[in-house]
Amino acid sequence: xxGTDVWTLTVIAGLAVVTVLARSFFFISSRPWQLPDxxxxxxxxxxxxxxxxxxxPEIITVQGELVSxxxxxxxxxxxxxxxxxxxxxxxxxxxxxxxxxxxxxRLGLGW
Amino acid sequence: MFFRPxxxxxxxxxxxxxxxxxxxPGVAAWGLMTGVAMVKSGMSVAEAVAMTMLVFAGSSQxxxxxxxxxxxxxxxxxxxxxxxxxxxxxxxxxxxxxxMHLPRWQRMCHGYFTADxxxxxxxxxxxxxxxxxxxxxxxxxYLAGNYFLNWSSWILASLLGVGLANLIPPEWGLGFAGxxxxxxxxxxxxxxxxxxxxxxxxxxxxxxxxxxxxxLNIVVAIAVAVILCLTVEKIRPxxxxxA
Numbered sequence: 001x002x003g004t005d006v007w008t009l010t011v012i013a014g015l016a017v018v019t020v021l022a023r024s025f026f027f028i029s030s031r032p033w034q035l036p037d038x039x040x041x042x043x044x045x046x047x048x049x050x051x052x053x054x055x056x057p058e059i060i061t062v063q064g065e066l067v068s069x070x071x072x073x074x075x076x077x078x079x080x081x082x083x084x085x086x087x088x089x090x091x092x093x094x095x096x097x098x099x100x101x102x103x104x105x106r107l108g109l110g111w
Numbered sequence: 112m113f114f115r116p117x118x119x120x121x122x123x124x125x126x127x128x129x130x131x132x133x134x135x136p137g138v139a140a141w142g143l144m145t146g147v148a149m150v151k152s153g154m155s156v157a158e159a160v161a162m163t164m165l166v167f168a169g170s171s172q173x174x175x176x177x178x179x180x181x182x183x184x185x186x187x188x189x190x191x192x193x194x195x196x197x198x199x200x201x202x203x204x205x206x207x208x209x210x211m212h213l214p215r216w217q218r219m220c221h222g223y224f225t226a227d228x229x230x231x232x233x234x235x236x237x238x239x240x241x242x243x244x245x246x247x248x249x250x251x252x253y254l255a256g257n258y259f260l261n262w263s264s265w266i267l268a269s270l271l272g273v274g275l276a277n278l279i280p281p282e283w284g285l286g287f288a289g290x291x292x293x294x295x296x297x298x299x300x301x302x303x304x305x306x307x308x309x310x311x312x313x314x315x316x317x318x319x320x321x322x323x324x325x326x327l328n329i330v331v332a333i334a335v336a337v338i339l340c341l342t343v344e345k346i347r348p349x350x351x352x353x354a
């Protein structure tokens with residue numbers, strides 16, 4: 001059983017505030033206003049950058065060291081997930097296809 | 112707000128609900144996976160339940176998990192969550208004219224509950240903001256019905272996932288399902304060459320800068336990717352249209 005701590009709960013409450021702020025960002029204020037141009041352009045690129053920054057190290061590194069073996073289930077599962085996404089354009093299919101590769105390699109071969 | 116009678120007694124509330132229904136199994140499966148992934152990645156049941164009930168944003172929840180487990184400082188986790196959520200900032204600009212007649216707390220409440228699918232279905236059904244009070248109420252009722260089903264499918268399935276997680280042995284490594292989910296969302300955002308460049312740069316930078324303290328590699332990677340893409344736009348304005 002994992003332990004609960006107050007710090008984590010506080011961060012979770014903070015993330016809830018982040019959800020509200022992001023989802024109602026442009027209608028919090030009653031006055032019409034606009035972001036500066038560079039920030040509007042940045043909105044195009046920041047979400048995918050943030051996801052990639054979290055996801056890529058979780059797939060190709062072990063505690064920040066690049067994987068040194070090809071016998072790592074995560075590599076094949078991620079590749080399968082990407083192929084599945086572009087085949088069906090569906091996030092759920094991505095997860096299912098990726099796990100269908102991940103679990104046998106991990107449980108069967110111990111990768 | 113689905114708890115207001117003027118909305119849930121309206122026909123459009125039920126129309127919104129029906130329009131979301133075909134999507135509900137997908138939302139529920141994703142919620143189930145997120146529930147399992149939260150506990151399997153090292154969060155306690157109480158933390159996972161609090162996250163499900165409060166945060167209601169799958170991608171930022173999943174992105175926050177590895178950072179929480181690694182003990183990253185709060186501002187890094189919140190900043191990462193906000194960046195992952197920036198697509199909603201774009202949606203909110205689009206939804207603004209539809210909601211501005213309402214008091215602020217109601218606008219923010221609608222905003223909180225309106226996730227990706229509801230945004231897409233709502234703006235697909237209503238191309239223009241309502242011109243009369245009746246039309247506006249109709250649109251509001253549709254939105255509320257739509258996100259009510261989305262929210263309840265998500266919450267119930269996540270809680271079920273949290274409950275089931277302890278029955279699954281940790282060796283299965285089911286936390287990885289959360290990473291695959293983020294990977295799928297990442298692919299769905301890869302709609303232009305410039306965005307793919309942003310993802311590639313951020314991925315490489317996050318690995319290269321991995322050993323920075325406080326999980327700052329995430330923040331550095333986002334900053335490097337965005338600055339580089341904006342610079343490429345400056346140098347080659349044609350890339351801007353392509354974005």
